[in-house]
Amino acid sequence: DQQLALLASLVGLLDTHSWIGPQGPLHAYELLLYRFPEGWFVVRALDATLLGSKLVSIGGVPAAQVEATLRPLRPSDNVSGELDALEGPMSYVEYLHGAGIVDDPAAPAYVLERPDGSRVTLDPPVLEEQAWIEKYGIVGDLVGDAPEAVARRTEPIWTRLDEPTTTFLI
DSSP: OHHHHHHHHHHTTSOTTOOOOOSSOOEEESEEEEEETTEEEEEEESSGGGTTOEEEEETTEEHHHHHHHHGGGSOOSSHHHHHHHHHTTTTBHHHHHHTTSOSSTTOOOEEEEOTTSOEEEEOOOEEEHHHHHHHHTEETTEESOOOHHHHTTTSSOOOEEETTTTEEEO
16 A cells, blocks of 8 residues: 555656556545535445534544645646545545555544534445445546436447437437
8 A cells, every 4th residue: 555655646746647556446435525615525425424524534634634645646737636636535545544644444533523513433344446436326526316418428329319309319
């Protein structure tokens, strides 16, 4: 994991379209965070009661410092690319462990603040990246349900007759 983080710091000097990963699959903790102006918030989780909770820290490292540590490991050309590049590593075991944020991958100690102000510390289960992507409905930069044209964008070609308007969509 440390070698991955070191190599990622070199690739991080390149453009948004460059990427490096481990030899095998990446692994992700079962939650997905998204950066809003007020900080990182849970937008998908195994436990639905965590939705809307704000990230306080991971492994005892404050959320802002986690973001600052991961930022140089992921290339980006602009603010939008930076946001896109950081979402995964906020959950990826290999990045968090390799960057020294998480000491024990089995106990990442995510501290979340719920909307009511209460705090919870958790060690979410781990999934292989592909299972994580499928479980949370991640398609490119989208998460969850999407309009048909967006939801089917991974298909090389698709068609449908829209009967109410008698329009053939390709």
